[in-house]
Amino acid sequence: MKFLDQAKVFLKSGDGGPGAVAFRREKFIEFGGPDGGDGGRGGDVIIEAADGLNTLIDYRYKQHFKAQRGHHGMGSNRNGARGEDVVLRVPVGTQILDENQETVLCDLTEAGQRRVFLRGGDGGHGNAHFKTPTNRAPRKFHPGWPGQEQWVWLRLKLIADAGLLGLPNAGKSTFLAATTAAKPKIADYPFTTLAPNLGVVRAGDEEFVIADIPGLIEGAHEGHGLGDRFLGHVERSRILLHLIDGTADDVVASYRTIRNELEAYGGNLADKPEVIGLNKADALLDEEIEEKKAALEEASGAEVMVLSGATGQGVKQVLYRLLTVIKESKSEEPEVIHAPATRSIPRPPVGQKLPDDSGMQWDDETGEWVGGEDEDFEEEDLEEGELEEGEELDGEELDGDSDEVLDGEEPEGEEDGSDDDTDGTSRHGA
Numbered sequence: 029m030k031f032l033d034q035a036k037v038f039l040k041s042g043d044g045g046p047g048a049v050a051f052r053r054e055k056f057i058e059f060g061g062p063d064g065g066d067g068g069r070g071g072d073v074i075i076e077a078a079d080g081l082n083t084l085i086d087y088r089y090k091q092h093f094k095a096q097r098g099h100h101g102m103g104s105n106r107n108g109a110r111g112e113d114v115v116l117r118v119p120v121g122t123q124i125l126d127e128n129q130e131t132v133l134c135d136l137t138e139a140g141q142r143r144v145f146l147r148g149g150d151g152g153h154g155n156a157h158f159k160t161p162t163n164r165a166p167r168k169f170h171p172g173w174p175g176q177e178q179w180v181w182l183r184l185k186l187i188a189d190a191g192l193l194g195l196p197n198a199g200k201s202t203f204l205a206a207t208t209a210a211k212p213k214i215a216d217y218p219f220t221t222l223a224p225n226l227g228v229v230r231a232g233d234e235e236f237v238i239a240d241i242p243g244l245i246e247g248a249h250e251g252h253g254l255g256d257r258f259l260g261h262v263e264r265s266r267i268l269l270h271l272i273d274g275t276a277d278d279v280v281a282s283y284r285t286i287r288n289e290l291e292a293y294g295g296n297l298a299d300k301p302e303v304i305g306l307n308k309a310d311a312l313l314d315e316e317i318e319e320k321k322a323a324l325e326e327a328s329g330a331e332v333m334v335l336s337g338a339t340g341q342g343v344k345q346v347l348y349r350l351l352t353v354i355k356e357s358k359s360e361e362p363e364v365i366h367a368p369a370t371r372s373i374p375r376p377p378v379g380q381k382l383p384d385d386s387g388m389q390w391d392d393e394t395g396e397w398v399g400g401e402d403e404d405f406e407e408e409d410l411e412e413g414e415l416e417e418g419e420e421l422d423g424e425e426l427d428g429d430s431d432e433v434l435d436g437e438e439p440e441g442e443e444d445g446s447d448d449d450t451d452g453t454s455r456h457g458a
């Protein structure tokens with residue numbers, strides 16, 4: 029299944045049907061009077077978050093969604109039937125943004141959630157409605173009220189507890205593969221990952237979801253590299269794991285590049301809690317580790333964790349840190365984190381660059397990079413993973429005040445209560 033996380037669609041709810049003009053005609057009844065029924069209401073445009081969907085790819089091929097118009101009223105006071113609704117099924121985590129991508133109109137964060145996004149127009153009254161003492165044979169009717177129409181953007185922002193960030197080659201996918209059952213593509217060239225991967229970390233009774241997204245480079249917010257729109261998939265995260273390739277000459281520059289992109293992206297990203305990981309420690313000498321860790325700590329003003337996704341060194345500690353913050357955050361705010369409207373760059377601006385050896389090309393028609401091999405977003409990646417055999421995340425050895433947090437209540441999203449339901453067939457008159 030191909031991954032697509034944004035699509036522009038045109039929505040229109042049904043117009044109301046016109047009322048009828050009719051008179052009762054029966055053989056032995058004179059002046060039977062008006063009996064034209066009301067028109068039916070137009071169908072609604074409904075958006076529904078469906079479990080098991082992970083992409084908006086269906087909306088690449090079909091972009092116009094129109095609900096049916098209400099049917100005509102008829103004689104003998106029969107009202108027209110209601111127009112059929114049109115239902116858009118979207119992945120959980122999908123937002124509806126206005127045409128300019130400036131406002132979130134609707135954010136669907138739970139499976140089964142349904143929103144009447146555009147309501148169908150009401151049907152018009154038939155002539156029976158216009159009967160008055162002075163006009164007992166009105167030929168007047170109402171044509172029905174129009175439906176609403178709107179262009180909107182669908183924007184998927186995956187739901188993951190922790191988001192992996194870093195330059196290309198920082199070892200993000202390696203970390204995901206080491207800690208979950210996901211099998212992302214891993215290679216020593218930049219932009220190996222072209223679409224987000226999710227994985228579930230299991231640690232004893234606890235579990236949380238990590239998202240691995242494509243690497244960022246300097247200028248991503250201007251469209252360089254793959255751009256920064258995949259950052260949308262960590263907007264709902266409770267914590268970011270910022271991995272830095274320890275074999276790079278200037279780790280502080282690496283760190284700052286990513287931080288600058290977070291700032292430039294906006295939304296709430298730069299304010300999220302962050303764990304900084306000096307990665308690939310297995311390839312470094314002890315002195316190098318000390319030196320680079322100290323430099324990063326000075327630049328960031330935060331503690332830096334040392335790890336190696338490849339050998340597993342320090343990985344458990346990092347997971348434990350993530351879990352602690354996630355649990356804390358969930359007990360304070362159990363709902364899925366609302367993601368603000370953040371613009372995306374659908375076209376490559378002038379000067380956009382991708383390294384020549386990336387093997388990818390810009391496709392004008394679809395508005396995205398194509399050609400890499402990792403384009404498939406596999407649902408199997410969402411399997412549960414285990415920590416290494418026999419390993420469990422237990423707090424004692426890592427952090428003193430942890431038990432309290434680990435015992436905190438289990439935050440579970442509650443069932444959606446705000447279901448704007450339509451009752452199928454409300455009619456006028458009768």
Ligand SMILES: Nc1nc2c(ncn2[C@@H]2O[C@H](COP(=O)(O)OP(=O)(O)OP(=O)(O)O)[C@@H](O)[C@H]2O)c(=O)[nH]1
Pocket residue numbers: 194195196197198199200201202203213214215216217218219220221222241242243244307308309310311335336337338339
């Ligand atoms: N020595 C060492 N190499 C590592 C480690 N983690 C990753 N690598 C190597 O670094 C290269 C890049 O790893 P990936 O996991 O694909 O990096 P990424 O951050 O996902 O890269 P993009 O998807 O391009 O953004 C691969 O050759 C990995 O084998 C590590 O802990 N130690």
Ligand SMILES: [Mg+2]
Pocket residue numbers: 200201202212213214220221240241242243
């Ligand atoms: Mg990767």
